[in-house]
Amino acid sequence: MVAASGIMLTWWQSVGSCCHGGSQWDHVVMVAVSGIMLASGTCYRAEHLKQLSETFRKHNIIVLSDEIYSRLNYDGNHVSIAKYYPEGTILSTGISKWASAGGWRLGYSIFPDALSDLRDSVKSGASHTYTCAAAPVQYAAITLFEWTEETQEYVLHERRILKAVGQYSH
Numbered sequence: 157m158v159a160a161s162g163i164m165l166t167w168w169q170s171v172g173s174c175c176h177g178g179s180q181w182d183h184v185v186m187v188a189v190s191g192i193m194l195a196s197g198t199c200y201r202a203e204h205l206k207q208l209s210e211t212f213r214k215h216n217i218i219v220l221s222d223e224i225y226s227r228l229n230y231d232g233n234h235v236s237i238a239k240y241y242p243e244g245t246i247l248s249t250g251i252s253k254w255a256s257a258g259g260w261r262l263g264y265s266i267f268p269d270a271l272s273d274l275r276d277s278v279k280s281g282a283s284h285t286y287t288c289a290a291a292p293v294q295y296a297a298i299t300l301f302e303w304t305e306e307t308q309e310y311v312l313h314e315r316r317i318l319k320a321v322g323q324y325s326h
């Protein structure tokens with residue numbers, strides 16, 4: 157993902173152009189849910205996400221869940237709202253945080269089948285605005301996603317360090 161403002165514009169234009177007329181998402185409201193609250197470092201617990209999901213499902217609300225910090229959850233117990241509301245959740249994440257690859261501009265989103273029209277629309281918008289992540293970064297990401305013991309150990313140390321820092325800085 158290249159420029160946050162460009163991305164958000166693409167998202168909103170895409171939602172407007174594909175979620176109308178005869179679809180489950182006729183009256184679309186999109187909410188952004190973040191895995192970790194930036195100011196406090198606190199996270200939703202499973203019971204919160206379950207309750208939120210019930211409301212989102214009842215009102216056909218599309219959720220854009222920003223889970224870019226999920227692998228850095230101090231205790232390694234991140235839960236995604238996609239677990240409770242898979243049909244309406246678009247999960248967005250990237251490698252800039254957990255892989256310490258800020259600046260390398262690789263992020264991605266996972267869409268449910270129920271939102272394939274929106275996915276296609278976002279892809280089309282993206283190809284006309286920020287195109288895609290650079291090929292060398294994509295190749296590097298393949299190695300990351302192999303999730304080797306070395307990579308896991310790296311993330312474990314990151315979490316350990318961040319937890320220690322978090323305990324001493326309020």
Ligand SMILES: Cc1ncc(COP(=O)(O)O)c(C=O)c1O
Pocket residue numbers: 157190194222224250251252253258259261262263
């Ligand atoms: C909550 C959250 N989501 C997404 C991003 C985007 O990360 P990047 O542009 O480094 O991929 C950031 C960056 O700080 C963030 O704090």
